[in-house]
Amino acid sequence: MRRxxxxxxxxxxxxxxxxxxxxxxRAVPDSVARPLATAVRADRARHPEAYRxxxxxxxxxxxxxxxxxxxRPSVAIELRALGPExxxxxxxxxxxxxxxxxxxxxxxxxxxxxxxxxxxxxxDARALPLLRSVFAxxxxxxxxxxxxxxxxxxxxxxxxxTLMAATGERRDxxxxxxxxxxxxxxxxxxxxxxxxxxxxxHAAALAQGLAESxxxxxRPGARSPLDAPLRARAARAxxxxxxxxxxxxxxxxxxxxSMGGPEMLAAVREARRDAPTEAAPGLxxxxxxxxxxxxR
Amino acid sequence: xxxxxxxxxxVATLAALLVGCGDDVATTPANLGLDAGTDSGATRxxxxxLVDANRDGTxxxxxxxxxFRASWDAAHGAVFLANVDDDDDDDVLDGADDVVNGEAxxxxxxxxxxxxxxxxxxxxxxxxxxxxxxxxxxxxxxxxGGAWRRIDPAAETLSTADLRGGVELGVESxxxxxxxxxxxxxxxxxxxxxxxxxxDDRAVMRVAPFVVSSSLDETERVYATTGGGIFAxxxxxxxxxxxxxxxxMEFETIDGMDPDWGERDRGPDVxxxxxxELGWTAMPGGDAPRGMNVVLRTPRVDRAIAAWTRRDxxxxxxxxxxxxxxxxxxxxxxxxxxxxxxxxxxxxAYGAYPLGRLFHGNVAARSSDPELRAFLNAQxxxxxxxxxDTSWLxxxxxxxxxxxxxxNSPRGWKLLVASPRAARAQLQALVEADPAxxxxxxxxxxxxxxxxxxxxxxxxxxxxxxxxxxxADTELMAFxxxxxxxxxxxxxxxxxxxxxxxxxxxxxxxxxxxxxxGQGAAYMPxxxxxxxxxxxxxxAKPHAAVLNNADFMQTHLSALMRAEGITAHFAEQWDILxxxxxxxxxxxxxLRRIPGRGAWWEVAR
Numbered sequence: 001m002r003r004x005x006x007x008x009x010x011x012x013x014x015x016x017x018x019x020x021x022x023x024x025x026r027a028v029p030d031s032v033a034r035p036l037a038t039a040v041r042a043d044r045a046r047h048p049e050a051y052r053x054x055x056x057x058x059x060x061x062x063x064x065x066x067x068x069x070x071x072r073p074s075v076a077i078e079l080r081a082l083g084p085e086x087x088x089x090x091x092x093x094x095x096x097x098x099x100x101x102x103x104x105x106x107x108x109x110x111x112x113x114x115x116x117x118x119x120x121x122x123x124d125a126r127a128l129p130l131l132r133s134v135f136a137x138x139x140x141x142x143x144x145x146x147x148x149x150x151x152x153x154x155x156x157x158x159x160x161x162t163l164m165a166a167t168g169e170r171r172d173x174x175x176x177x178x179x180x181x182x183x184x185x186x187x188x189x190x191x192x193x194x195x196x197x198x199x200x201x202h203a204a205a206l207a208q209g210l211a212e213s214x215x216x217x218x219r220p221g222a223r224s225p226l227d228a229p230l231r232a233r234a235a236r237a238x239x240x241x242x243x244x245x246x247x248x249x250x251x252x253x254x255x256x257x258s259m260g261g262p263e264m265l266a267a268v269r270e271a272r273r274d275a276p277t278e279a280a281p282g283l284x285x286x287x288x289x290x291x292x293x294x295x296r
Numbered sequence: 297x298x299x300x301x302x303x304x305x306x307v308a309t310l311a312a313l314l315v316g317c318g319d320d321v322a323t324t325p326a327n328l329g330l331d332a333g334t335d336s337g338a339t340r341x342x343x344x345x346l347v348d349a350n351r352d353g354t355x356x357x358x359x360x361x362x363x364f365r366a367s368w369d370a371a372h373g374a375v376f377l378a379n380v381d382d383d384d385d386d387d388v389l390d391g392a393d394d395v396v397n398g399e400a401x402x403x404x405x406x407x408x409x410x411x412x413x414x415x416x417x418x419x420x421x422x423x424x425x426x427x428x429x430x431x432x433x434x435x436x437x438x439x440x441g442g443a444w445r446r447i448d449p450a451a452e453t454l455s456t457a458d459l460r461g462g463v464e465l466g467v468e469s470x471x472x473x474x475x476x477x478x479x480x481x482x483x484x485x486x487x488x489x490x491x492x493x494x495x496d497d498r499a500v501m502r503v504a505p506f507v508v509s510s511s512l513d514e515t516e517r518v519y520a521t522t523g524g525g526i527f528a529x530x531x532x533x534x535x536x537x538x539x540x541x542x543x544x545m546e547f548e549t550i551d552g553m554d555p556d557w558g559e560r561d562r563g564p565d566v567x568x569x570x571x572x573e574l575g576w577t578a579m580p581g582g583d584a585p586r587g588m589n590v591v592l593r594t595p596r597v598d599r600a601i602a603a604w605t606r607r608d609x610x611x612x613x614x615x616x617x618x619x620x621x622x623x624x625x626x627x628x629x630x631x632x633x634x635x636x637x638x639x640x641x642x643x644x645a646y647g648a649y650p651l652g653r654l655f656h657g658n659v660a661a662r663s664s665d666p667e668l669r670a671f672l673n674a675q676x677x678x679x680x681x682x683x684x685d686t687s688w689l690x691x692x693x694x695x696x697x698x699x700x701x702x703x704n705s706p707r708g709w710k711l712l713v714a715s716p717r718a719a720r721a722q723l724q725a726l727v728e729a730d731p732a733x734x735x736x737x738x739x740x741x742x743x744x745x746x747x748x749x750x751x752x753x754x755x756x757x758x759x760x761x762x763x764x765x766x767x768a769d770t771e772l773m774a775f776x777x778x779x780x781x782x783x784x785x786x787x788x789x790x791x792x793x794x795x796x797x798x799x800x801x802x803x804x805x806x807x808x809x810x811x812x813x814g815q816g817a818a819y820m821p822x823x824x825x826x827x828x829x830x831x832x833x834x835x836a837k838p839h840a841a842v843l844n845n846a847d848f849m850q851t852h853l854s855a856l857m858r859a860e861g862i863t864a865h866f867a868e869q870w871d872i873l874x875x876x877x878x879x880x881x882x883x884x885x886x887l888r889r890i891p892g893r894g895a896w897w898e899v900a901r
Binding site for chain 2: 211
């Protein structure tokens with residue numbers, strides 16, 4: 001009976017014809033659309049079920065998402081469940097076919113973000129052309145972040161350079177995404193930028209990027225893309241910016257703890273020696289949290 | 297001749313002559329009702345509005361009730377109630393109508409007495425006035441012919457006979473303090489004859505606030521939402537029923553599919569924690585505070601099942617309050633998820649907060665309803681609300697990372713805090729103890745997305761994963777370290793605020809994962825999100841790897857709780873709650889009794 005219901009619900013799907021794409025047309029130039037359309041045609045014949053699933057997401061149905069605890073449309077977990085087979089169907093929905101029913105603005109935004117994040121998380125180079133054009137044209141911060149992280153997941157040389165060279169509204173999402181590259185070159189660049197930038201939000205983004213790259217849980221010790229001297233330098237830079245940028249202390253403090261490790265503890269202790277009174281409690285709190293971690 | 301004090305009689309007579317009262321003026325202190333014995337006021341009637349200023353539950357005409365009737369501080373001052381229950385079950389809140397709805401409702405009126413002036417001069421009359429808010433409505437009733445009658449103080453004239461015999465008044469409010477009204481009123485009585493002022497008096501009172509129950513307060517009953525024929529929900533309800541039966545705790549289910557909620561096509565709203573916050577209000581009542589439980593309805597106007605609070609919860613000694621912005625959501629940054637009451641919790645009693653302190657997830661970039669925060673802050677005794685950054689969580693509720701249990705210590709409680717750090721350490725320790733443990737499977741038999749029995753069950757995917765694969769997942773570990781950083785930041789705030797040592801914090805091990813846009817939720821069942829009553833907790837069944845025929849995490853958590861004198865129960869809720877970003881606390885609620893120590897009026901705020 002359950003199988004019958006599931007089959008029935010899939011067969012009742014409206015046609016994809018006429019649905020509007022989810023991305024700004026500028027994000028889908030011919031150079032991206034044409035090869036994608038060719039790949040999708042072949043793929044659709046091989047995996048029709050994956051296309052049906054991407055076109056019928058439970059997380060976009062009000063009767064479903066209003067019942068979730070967050071109470072808003074969200075498709076991330078559902079798309080994650082579809083696995084690598086859904087890459088081309090997701091790219092198709094993003095760039096070419098759109099979604100086969102009218103969506104509210106919130107639903108549309110959730111779908112666009114969910115698709116961008118999921119294709120980026122798959123780490124498949126076939127997604128890169130679209131992610132590059134989205135990164136070049138998007139204006140909303142979550143989409144810029146998703147596109148940048150998708151590029152960093154694969155981290156081809158050209159994309160790394162693009163992220164490092166990003167300016168304007170793209171600069172900070174790119175800086176924090178670079179941590180996902182988790183490679184020495186991006187890490188060294190982030191450290192030197194963090195040491196020199198004068199922009200508070202950029203410093204926070206760089207610290208976040210370094211935290212992901214140098215996470216002592218994800219890549220402890222020898223597995224870190226930063227050798228020990230660079231980790232120590234990175235930690236000192238993070239803590240120096242924490243001291244210098246009171247408006248960014250929450251974000252940089254989280255980055256410091258997210259990086260963790262003995263180098264960060266040493267940097268905090270060093271900073272405590274000559275810290276001004278106003279900074280002392282915050283540094284003490286960072287030290288306590290780092291110690292909890294290191295004692296485990 | 298009536299015995300009298302010669303001196304007083306002389307003073308009174310002379311005074312009467314001096315003010316030229318002529319024949320109408322009585323000539324003895326006794327029959328004037330005079331405040332005799334003072335040099336300057338000998339001819340004036342002793343006008344007194346008496347209230348329960350000493351907070352002993354009765355109004356007397358001597359001592360502190362009299363001495364402090366016009367003042368209000370932590371030691372003295374009268375209290376009245378927001379009469380928001382429905383003692384006669386007529387579906388109209390008692391404070392919203394112009395009648396006293398029976399004897400039980402009369403008990404909710406704070407008494408004010410116009411002290412008798414038996415010798416008051418004929419022709420003297422009294423006029424009351426009330427200085428109070430425009431909203432809510434403060435109503436004054438008087439006993440008239442043995443029954444209560446609402447009066448408009450400005451229009452009501454108290455006759456000479458009324459004043460000679462004394463008048464009993466009752467005061468109530470239709471609502472709690474607001475951002476515009478701190479809750480104080482002043483009642484004034486002026487006695488005149490003709491155009492001449494004979495005397496006056498005033499009494500100050502303060503309305504009782506809405507107080508959110510602490511999870512440590514004695515629990516009367518537990519709630520959960522049911523319905524819809526969903527197997528996973530029925531299983532959870534069944535577990536709750538068994539556990540509460542074993543603990544002899546009342547358990548009540550709320551029908552999530554009641555036609556009034558209009559949920560026919562989308563199933564029950566199972567987030568019982570989120571659509572209501574339970575608390576109380578009280579005034580002094582002798583041996584213990586006298587008041588009522590009150591439900592605060594979520595500001596989320598689209599939350600259909602929240603109407604249960606008004607339709608079914610309200611009744612005798614069960615009140616109701618609802619505040620939300622007229623335009624909802626109120627702004628672009630306003631996230632209605634933050635108006636769910638898993639995002640409003642109470643740090644139990646400490647220091648200057650004998651009734652605990654509210655904490656709540658709210659930052660400028662992702663905020664809750666400003667009307668809700670304004671209402672909570674206006675209650676003062678548990679505030680100002682401690683605002684924490686929960687924007688790193690997908691749902692964004694404080695109950696995703698913090699809860700409390702009672703312990704045998706001078707403080708009496710400990711903070712439980714979510715700990716990816718402890719979870720990672722547990723998994724690593726298992727592998728270090730025996731590398732073969734790394735291949736043990738977490739979440740065996742559990743699935744993400746569609747619960748068993750759902751029409752789209754076929755789309756569900758296995759959650760099962762080995763310990764090694766979890767520990768080797770660099771993105772998952774980096775994300776958990778980042779979430780741990782956020783948790784450490786809020787933990788620091790909570791510890792500093794309440795003065796907690798590290799020994800007073802228990803780390804509840806579970807890993808998080810990213811849902812979207814950098815925001816996370818519990819990956820392993822979030823066991824900090826638990827239901828507490830008495831010395832029992834109900835938490836999510838962890839579905840961790842099995843070691844020695846037992847779920848190792850369940851074993852660990854049971855020991856952790858047992859060490860504090862707490863019995864841990866585990867409910868099956870993966871499909872219905874955990875997979876939808878919630879846990880046991882989110883799916884339940886609890887009605888707690890008004891604490892015996894609920895003397896909010898002693899809080900100097």
